Amino acid sequence: MEKICGTVDTIIFASQDNRFTVLKLSPEKLSTQITVTLNGIAPLIGQLLEIEGEWVKHPKFGQQFKATTYKTVAPTEISGIEKFLASGAINGIGPAMAKKIVAEFGEKTLEIIAKSPNELLKVPGIGKKTAEKISASYLEQSELTEIMVWLENHGISNTYAGKIFAKYGSFAIDIMEKDIYRLFQDIEGIGFLTADKLAFNLGIQREDKRRIISGIDYALMQLCNNGHCCIPEMALVDKTAKILQVNNQIIFTILKERIDNGSLNTEVVGGETLIYPPYLYYAEKKVATRLLQLQQATEPLSEDNLSLFIKVWEKDNQIQLAQKQKEAIKACLHHGVLVLTGGPGTGKTTVIKGILSILKAQGLKIRLAAPTGRAAKRLSETTGQKALTIHRLLEANNLAQDDNLQLGFSKDIDDQLDADVIILDEVSMVDIVLMHHFLNAVPDGCRIILVGDTDQLPAVGPGSVLKDIIRSQKIPAIRLDEIFRQAQTSMIIQNAHIINAGRLPDLRKQYSDFVFYELNDDTSITQKILDLCTKDLPHEGFDVLKDVQVLSPMHRFLCGVENLNLMLQEQLNPKKNQDELKYSSQTFRVGDKVMHIRNNYQKNVFNGDIGFIQDINNEKLTVDYFDHIVTYEKNELNELTLAYASSVHKSQGSEYKVVIIPLSTSHYIMLQRNLLYTAITRAKQKVIIIGSKKALMTAVQSNRTQKRYTLLAERLAHKLI
Numbered sequence: 001m002e003k004i005c006g007t008v009d010t011i012i013f014a015s016q017d018n019r020f021t022v023l024k025l026s027p028e029k030l031s032t033q034i035t036v037t038l039n040g041i042a043p044l045i046g047q048l049l050e051i052e053g054e055w056v057k058h059p060k061f062g063q064q065f066k067a068t069t070y071k072t073v074a075p076t077e078i079s080g081i082e083k084f085l086a087s088g089a090i091n092g093i094g095p096a097m098a099k100k101i102v103a104e105f106g107e108k109t110l111e112i113i114a115k116s117p118n119e120l121l122k123v124p125g126i127g128k129k130t131a132e133k134i135s136a137s138y139l140e141q142s143e144l145t146e147i148m149v150w151l152e153n154h155g156i157s158n159t160y161a162g163k164i165f166a167k168y169g170s171f172a173i174d175i176m177e178k179d180i181y182r183l184f185q186d187i188e189g190i191g192f193l194t195a196d197k198l199a200f201n202l203g204i205q206r207e208d209k210r211r212i213i214s215g216i217d218y219a220l221m222q223l224c225n226n227g228h229c230c231i232p233e234m235a236l237v238d239k240t241a242k243i244l245q246v247n248n249q250i251i252f253t254i255l256k257e258r259i260d261n262g263s264l265n266t267e268v269v270g271g272e273t274l275i276y277p278p279y280l281y282y283a284e285k286k287v288a289t290r291l292l293q294l295q296q297a298t299e300p301l302s303e304d305n306l307s308l309f310i311k312v313w314e315k316d317n318q319i320q321l322a323q324k325q326k327e328a329i330k331a332c333l334h335h336g337v338l339v340l341t342g343g344p345g346t347g348k349t350t351v352i353k354g355i356l357s358i359l360k361a362q363g364l365k366i367r368l369a370a371p372t373g374r375a376a377k378r379l380s381e382t383t384g385q386k387a388l389t390i391h392r393l394l395e396a397n398n399l400a401q402d403d404n405l406q407l408g409f410s411k412d413i414d415d416q417l418d419a420d421v422i423i424l425d426e427v428s429m430v431d432i433v434l435m436h437h438f439l440n441a442v443p444d445g446c447r448i449i450l451v452g453d454t455d456q457l458p459a460v461g462p463g464s465v466l467k468d469i470i471r472s473q474k475i476p477a478i479r480l481d482e483i484f485r486q487a488q489t490s491m492i493i494q495n496a497h498i499i500n501a502g503r504l505p506d507l508r509k510q511y512s513d514f515v516f517y518e519l520n521d522d523t524s525i526t527q528k529i530l531d532l533c534t535k536d537l538p539h540e541g542f543d544v545l546k547d548v549q550v551l552s553p554m555h556r557f558l559c560g561v562e563n564l565n566l567m568l569q570e571q572l573n574p575k576k577n578q579d580e581l582k583y584s585s586q587t588f589r590v591g592d593k594v595m596h597i598r599n600n601y602q603k604n605v606f607n608g609d610i611g612f613i614q615d616i617n618n619e620k621l622t623v624d625y626f627d628h629i630v631t632y633e634k635n636e637l638n639e640l641t642l643a644y645a646s647s648v649h650k651s652q653g654s655e656y657k658v659v660i661i662p663l664s665t666s667h668y669i670m671l672q673r674n675l676l677y678t679a680i681t682r683a684k685q686k687v688i689i690i691g692s693k694k695a696l697m698t699a700v701q702s703n704r705t706q707k708r709y710t711l712l713a714e715r716l717a718h719k720l721i
């Protein structure tokens with residue numbers, strides 16, 4: 001290893017991702033320039049560089065110095081300082097101005113810029129604003145470079161330097177040296193494992209307290225990502241021990257300390273201690289108190305002429321409401337909070353329509369919302385009244401991209417919604433955090449009606465809000481269980497109920513709207529899907545791209561989402577001469593069916609929205625989402641995926657004319673009743689299941705829906721508050 005110190009003369013090449021640079025350096029002790037390669041961001045021209053590495057011979061470019069570590073030092077020689085200032089690196093200074101500044105301050109130039117920017121006013125042509133701009137830009141540049149170099153030298157990508165600087169400013173390196181694990185807590189994109197790797201490079205011991213604290217948080221976060229709001233103490237200790245590879249006792253001791261100092265919250269139920277991350281503890285508590293408050297805060301509405309009103313409504317809608325449906329309509333007049341639940345075809349939408357009509361007649365302002373864009377659209381279509389996504393209703397902060405707690409909402413406790421009644425549909429998909437935000441924005445005296453089917457897949461986020469509210473028996477809930485005449489003729493609805501009850505549908509008969517193809521191996525299942533999409537269904541008059549959705553339980557394997565997408569793309573939109581754009585493992589092609597996979601408020605496109613690629617030009621891709629067009633830059637394509645096939649989870653809240661479901665035993669772990677039930681109930685006209693009887697039976701019989709640790713029901717029932 002050799003050490004060289006020199007001034008950066010020119011940058012020959014700097015990779016876009018800041019990971020590789022080639023530069024010319026004038027070493028202090030040599031009269032000739034040398035070529036240096038380093039793995040990291042390009043330093044600034046004129047900067048003094050201390051590099052350590054070795055000489056190598058490049059087959060094409062000859063002798064080069066390959067730096068393994070490097071450190072930047074601000075230039076001290078006048079010529080170096082001028083070169084640095086003139087390089088364009090500092091906002092507000094060009095070559096002429098650099099000359100003038102250096103002529104005025106000499107070797108002290110950089111110190112003056114950093115510490116006494118007012119002195120710059122002495123230089124002709126520099127006013128107060130420019131002086132401040134120069135100073136701020138210099139500080140930012142030098143600190144940012146320092147962070148990048150620090151990260152690079154500790155073996156970690158410096159791509160996060162900008163975010164780290166934005167978060168910690170001048171204290172970044174101090175903070176990282178004190179507790180590198182803070183990066184995992186504070187910087188989006190840096191996970192525990194990355195921070196742990198960095199810690200290892202810094203020589204932090206396996207049993208270091210900072211490591212244990214961070215490991216506990218990481219384990220808790222992973223558990224909550226599986227839907228729990230809290231977790232039994234011992235389960236958390238075990239999981240942390242496994243991740244950190246340290247013994248349970250050390251973790252147990254530090255966990256106790258964290259609880260005692262209020263960093264984590266707990267509840268004791270039946271002698272068992274349950275641990276919460278504070279944001280979920282707070283969210284769960286608030287949801288319970290706010291629901292109970294809202295229930296109390298409304299006066300019953302007048303029931304005068306209710307029977308007559310219902311009669312007239314029934315006549316207008318040519319329907320005779322069942323007893324429970326009438327009860328539901330009446331209940332909405334009485335209660336501040338009401339739950340309406342039931343399976344497909346049990347008349348929930350019909351009741352919503354009745355409720356809308358009766359409450360409107362009382363002159364009330366009613367808002368409708370649902371958790372996904374597709375579900376909101378469907379609610380609008382069936383009720384004839386505008387419905388928004390919950391995020392839109394709450395006016396989610398435009399800049400926020402994630403559905404997490406940091407997401408900002410304009411509508412909150414200080415600026416609540418202007419509504420007398422809010423009806424939320426598909427509440428089974430709402431997690432505890434979103435429910436908390438929603439309830440914050442509901443004013444006292446406003447009624448809320450929560451509608452959903454508890455047998456659908458639960459929310460992706462933590463909690464099982466709808467189930468818990470019903471389980472508490474403290475909020476009035478009406479369960480519709482009669483399947484209506486129109487719905488009775490539908491085998492989709494019949495079989496959905498049969499499956500939900502844990503029984504196997506009658507497979508001896510093939511119905512026009514519910515078909516089962518028995519095939520026992522993945523290759524034949526995949527081939528059948530291709531045949532259906534290319535021959536049978538088009539023959540029956542379906543527009544395969546628009547009407548048909550393949551819903552697979554898993555992403556992996558032959559009949560998983562990823563492979564099916566590739567095969568279906570090959571068949572339904574083969575390569576001819578359309579423009580293409582490769583991103584990660586996918587090739588997007590003009591004409592492809594695609595799905596947007598996260599909520600993006602700036603683009604007004606939401607998780608689960610399906611569209612078609614209209615154009616690819618200049619690394620930009622345009623998608624037609626039927627009601628609007630969205631353009632993606634190449635670096636935004638992680639929000640897009642092919643959608644000939646999608647996962648059942650992604651289909652929640654959506655409906656399609658035809659649903660094809662591959663059921664293979666290779667998807668064993670995902671063969672669960674609520675998953676199959678959710679997939680089937682997405683279909684309006686036809687369900688086609690392809691697979692083995694064994695896989696179907698496994699799915700129907702497997703009701704081991706993972707228990708979610710939540711205490712919302714207990715809180716509502718005053719067992720904890």
Ligand SMILES: Nc1ncnc2c1ncn2[C@@H]1O[C@H](COP(=O)(O)OP(=O)(O)OP(=O)(O)O)[C@@H](O)[C@H]1O
Pocket residue numbers: 319320321322325342343344345346347348349350351484485486487
């Ligand atoms: N009281 C009733 N008498 C006769 N038909 C009814 C009655 N209530 C609802 N229906 C009909 O039953 C079908 C299903 O009703 P609706 O769409 O309201 O149910 P849903 O629970 O919202 O179903 P899904 O969850 O599948 O959307 C509709 O065709 C509706 O017109």
